[in-house]
Amino acid sequence: MTLVWCLLALVLGPFVGALIMGADRKVTARIQGRKGPPLLQPAYDVVKLLQKSPIALNRVQIFYAWLHLAFLLMTIVLLVMGSDLLLVLFAHAFAAIALVLGGMCVRSPYSRIGSQRKIMQIIAYEPTLILVVVGIYFCCGSFRAADVLALKTPLLAQLPLVFLAYLAAVAIKLDKSPFDVATSHHAHQELIKGVTLEYSGPYLAIIEVAHFYEVFLLFGIIVAFWATNPLAGIALASFSFFLQTVVDNACARLTSLWMVRFMWTVPLLLALSNLAWFYA
Amino acid sequence: MSIGKSPWVVHFNCNSCNGCDIELVACLTPHYDLERFGVLHVGNPKHADILVVTGAVNHRNARVLKNVYLQVPDPKVVVALGVCTSSGGVFAGCYNILGGIDKVIPVDLFIPGCPPRPEAMIDGFVRAVGLLEAKRRGEPVSAPGKPVQVFTPPPVAAPEGA
Numbered sequence: 270m271t272l273v274w275c276l277l278a279l280v281l282g283p284f285v286g287a288l289i290m291g292a293d294r295k296v297t298a299r300i301q302g303r304k305g306p307p308l309l310q311p312a313y314d315v316v317k318l319l320q321k322s323p324i325a326l327n328r329v330q331i332f333y334a335w336l337h338l339a340f341l342l343m344t345i346v347l348l349v350m351g352s353d354l355l356l357v358l359f360a361h362a363f364a365a366i367a368l369v370l371g372g373m374c375v376r377s378p379y380s381r382i383g384s385q386r387k388i389m390q391i392i393a394y395e396p397t398l399i400l401v402v403v404g405i406y407f408c409c410g411s412f413r414a415a416d417v418l419a420l421k422t423p424l425l426a427q428l429p430l431v432f433l434a435y436l437a438a439v440a441i442k443l444d445k446s447p448f449d450v451a452t453s454h455h456a457h458q459e460l461i462k463g464v465t466l467e468y469s470g471p472y473l474a475i476i477e478v479a480h481f482y483e484v485f486l487l488f489g490i491i492v493a494f495w496a497t498n499p500l501a502g503i504a505l506a507s508f509s510f511f512l513q514t515v516v517d518n519a520c521a522r523l524t525s526l527w528m529v530r531f532m533w534t535v536p537l538l539l540a541l542s543n544l545a546w547f548y549a
Numbered sequence: 550m551s552i553g554k555s556p557w558v559v560h561f562n563c564n565s566c567n568g569c570d571i572e573l574v575a576c577l578t579p580h581y582d583l584e585r586f587g588v589l590h591v592g593n594p595k596h597a598d599i600l601v602v603t604g605a606v607n608h609r610n611a612r613v614l615k616n617v618y619l620q621v622p623d624p625k626v627v628v629a630l631g632v633c634t635s636s637g638g639v640f641a642g643c644y645n646i647l648g649g650i651d652k653v654i655p656v657d658l659f660i661p662g663c664p665p666r667p668e669a670m671i672d673g674f675v676r677a678v679g680l681l682e683a684k685r686r687g688e689p690v691s692a693p694g695k696p697v698q699v700f701t702p703p704p705v706a707a708p709e710g711a
Contacts, residue, residue, distance in 0.1 A: 294584075298582070298584065298585075301579060302579040303579045303582040303584065303585070304582050304585045305582070305584065305585060306584050306585055306586075306587050307587070310554075310555065310587055313554035313555045313587055314555040314557075314587070316552075316554070316555075317552050317554065317555040317598070320552045320624075320685060321598075321622045321623070321624070322622045322623040322624075323622075324595065324622050458591070458592040461592040461593045462591070462592065462593045462596060466593055466595070467595065468595075469595035469596060469622050470622045473596065
């Protein structure tokens, strides 16, 4: 049964991720008073990239792109199998590290600065993600993801501030303004393209597909915050998605140092004060 | 699925006066919204499908232009935007000007004008997408003897009372 769920997540994941990203571009366009591209535009982009001629600077670069995808798949499989959340967190961090190494192994300065800023992003959001896992441990009494689904009350009722902190971390993972310092989606460029600068054609498609999986994963975790009622969970994820898009359009890009300062104060304190409740 | 559903455009300013560049960016504004065709304005030639060049090429930037052209992965389409890019324009014959960019790289589509109107650019991009799909299918689009496509912008109607 677990195997079926794993296969389902791996097959449907990129489609759900692509649809969410397409909706993101559509909503962004509507906020800006434009018509916007079709909903399936991210899927069209990947199909286009697969048809372009492959150009790579070295073989290691391609290896790291595959490694990035592989670790994300591993993260999703571990989560669906209901295994240890700390292991899920480590696999997820390794996926980001693979992207950093991929950007570092070429001699382009833009790519390298993008990688360094990606490291800053990891430093910024990783403590928050660890506190999310700790919060889930306080609620369930174990680190196993399977126990989250067995809860009688939704996680959100006990971890509202941790959830807000998690939303900030998701904004960084999705490269949303004001946190899009390492690379950026849509048309607003940063460092030309940052970490993915030296990837082109099919190799960029690998990273795009990995990003679909990541979007699926991050919004899937938001649904898990209201796992007792999946419909409410999806409503929560939709609301979070809309909030991310509005903040993305309302904010300007800020510096990577500001991002670390912000993440280590506001979301971290929110999450810590939420955890303090459990001792009160 | 076709390759023409997401034409990503990289824009290279080859010594232009900025008139064409401003008009090109105007195509992305809410009024024209080129993104509804999937067009993204990327800054990286390695991610691009359509290379849009503005301005007349000179001795100093010919090498750069050639370099940017080679970085765009195949299949690719080169669009010469504006009259300077097409023939040198008012700068033709200057001591430092080589002429249109077709002296340096193969051009698929010329959109003349000073600057071309955004409608002309959008029409040009739609034709460029057609060329991109033809190149993907392996059809010759700029064989010797076959004229490259030139899109002439429609005359602009005079405002009322002028």
